[in-house]
Amino acid sequence: MKILGHYRELWDTCGDPQESIRDFLGSDRERDAALVRAYLDSGVDIISTMGVDPDVLGGDHTVVDGAGILTDGEYIWRRDLGYYFDTYDLRLPAEFLDRVRELDYRVPPIDDERGMEISDFVVPLWTGAQDRRE
Amino acid sequence: MPSLGEVESVLRTVRDQASHATAALHTAADLATEAHALLATALSGTDSPDAAQAAASFTEAADVTHLVALLDAARASIESYLTAGGPTAGGPTATMGTRRRWHARNHGQSPAGAPPKEPGDAALPNGIPVYHRGHSTTIGYDLATLSNRSMIAPDPEHHDVIVHGTDKGFFDPGALNAAGANIDSGALHPNHVADAVIGNPHYTGGPIRLISCRSGSIAHNASDVPAAQALANALGVPVTAPTKKVGILRFRGPNQNPLHSDGGCWRIFLPLGEAR
Numbered sequence: 001m002k003i004l005g006h007y008r009e010l011w012d013t014c015g016d017p018q019e020s021i022r023d024f025l026g027s028d029r030e031r032d033a034a035l036v037r038a039y040l041d042s043g044v045d046i047i048s049t050m051g052v053d054p055d056v057l058g059g060d061h062t063v064v065d066g067a068g069i070l071t072d073g074e075y076i077w078r079r080d081l082g083y084y085f086d087t088y089d090l091r092l093p094a095e096f097l098d099r100v101r102e103l104d105y106r107v108p109p110i111d112d113e114r115g116m117e118i119s120d121f122v123v124p125l126w127t128g129a130q131d132r133r134e
Numbered sequence: 135m136p137s138l139g140e141v142e143s144v145l146r147t148v149r150d151q152a153s154h155a156t157a158a159l160h161t162a163a164d165l166a167t168e169a170h171a172l173l174a175t176a177l178s179g180t181d182s183p184d185a186a187q188a189a190a191s192f193t194e195a196a197d198v199t200h201l202v203a204l205l206d207a208a209r210a211s212i213e214s215y216l217t218a219g220g221p222t223a224g225g226p227t228a229t230m231g232t233r234r235r236w237h238a239r240n241h242g243q244s245p246a247g248a249p250p251k252e253p254g255d256a257a258l259p260n261g262i263p264v265y266h267r268g269h270s271t272t273i274g275y276d277l278a279t280l281s282n283r284s285m286i287a288p289d290p291e292h293h294d295v296i297v298h299g300t301d302k303g304f305f306d307p308g309a310l311n312a313a314g315a316n317i318d319s320g321a322l323h324p325n326h327v328a329d330a331v332i333g334n335p336h337y338t339g340g341p342i343r344l345i346s347c348r349s350g351s352i353a354h355n356a357s358d359v360p361a362a363q364a365l366a367n368a369l370g371v372p373v374t375a376p377t378k379k380v381g382i383l384r385f386r387g388p389n390q391n392p393l394h395s396d397g398g399c400w401r402i403f404l405p406l407g408e409a410r
Contacts, residue, residue, distance in 0.1 A: 012395070012396045013396060013397075014395065014396050041315065044384075045277075045281070045384040046383065046384060046385070047381045047382070047383060047384070047393065048277070048278040048281040048282060048381050048382055048384060049278060049347055049379050049380065049381035049395075050278060050279070050282055050296065050297070050298050050299060050345050050346050050347045050379075050380055050381060051298060051299060051300070051346075051347025051348060051379050051380075052298045052299075052300060052306040052308070052318050052347075062306070062318045063316075063318075064276050064278065064298060064306075064308040064316035064317060064318050065276070065277070065278035065298075065308070065316055065381075067347070067379050067381075067395065068278060068381065112385060115384070115385035116385050116386075118385075119383050119384075119385050119386065123383070123393065126393070126395055126396075127393055127394060127395060127396070127397070128395070128396045128397035128398075
């Protein structure tokens with residue numbers, strides 16, 4: 001399981017992110033950016049939160065459940081990652097973009113067993129229990 | 135006149151063909167780029183105008199950005215229409231003059247709200263529905279709010295209030311746009327939340343538990359008290375609220391306890407002063 005967009009500004013201390021989102025802004029816009037955005041927005045819900053999250057880069061926009069966690073079975077990411085990708089031309093790993101294109105921009109279905117496996121991975125990370133154990 | 139089912143079938147075919155066309159354009163662009171590189175290598179050292187013109191043509195052929203954008207827009211528009219479950223007033227079967235407005239309203243990122251599928255038991259002054267249950271009051275109808283409402287185990291000691299929250303001293307109910315995406319309906323003062331709770335005939339005046347992110351905290355640059363404190367003051371009862379984000383696990387199903395993010399916890403706010 002890989003964390004996509006594991007930046008300090010978005011993940012607080014969860015999983016001890018080392019990178020800043022600001023170091024990944026302003027890349028050349030992907031030619032299929034609209035389809036990648038749609039893929040990011042249509043990930044399968046792992047955690048649904050009761051918050052409205054501000055733009056950490058200072059924009060006026062907010063994202064409902066922006067801190068919610070989505071997955072495609074191989075990657076997990078925050079719900080608002082698609083917004084940053086689309087608005088700020090956020091650079092995403094080439095291997096992720098290759099996967100999205102191979103899947104024809106459609107998130108594969110996640111069965112309950114796999115959903116629970118991913119949840120078991122995400123919970124200690126998201127709640128900070130993992131950090132407290134270390 | 136075709137039936138709506140026939141129209142949707144055609145739209146799905148067009149959407150799929152747009153997807154194939156996009157992939158074909160990408161392949162053609164890659165081939166043109168390779169051909170350009172080979173041509174440039176083969177002609178290096180020559181100054182033939184024909185060679186320069188040929189190289190320019192390949193470069194132009196490789197630039198399919200505009201065409202891909204058009205196809206993406208067409209596909210997104212169709213996807214929004216199909217996701218919304220069919221035509222709304224002014225949908226694609228309406229007159230040509232309203233097409234742009236229809237797209238603006240039905241696009242996935244549209245900020246315009248659509249009516250909730252489940253009517254509320256009451257509504258806020260801005261039209262956001264309020265749902266009354268025996269153990270909870272829910273404000274808003276975005277997907278996260280509805281998931282939390284259906285999956286959180288009731289707490290016998292508290293009446294749950296489920297609404298999107300902030301650490302700025304106010305709440306922020308969620309809604310849905312016509313494409314089914316979550317949208318922010320705007321800031322909501324705790325007094326309105328108090329009114330919504332009092333309007334629930336099942337609420338008998340006991341303590342409240344807020345299922346509302348960061349409503350038990352206040353940002354360092356906000357000049358107000360935490361939203362939970364303001365609600366406790368308005369209702370005159372203790373309010374328990376999370377200090378950080380709170381949510382549920384989609385795959386864990388009903389009757390689960392809320393999760394706190396990043397080491398967060400519950401805080402209890404006692405009412406200060408006279409209730410309203």
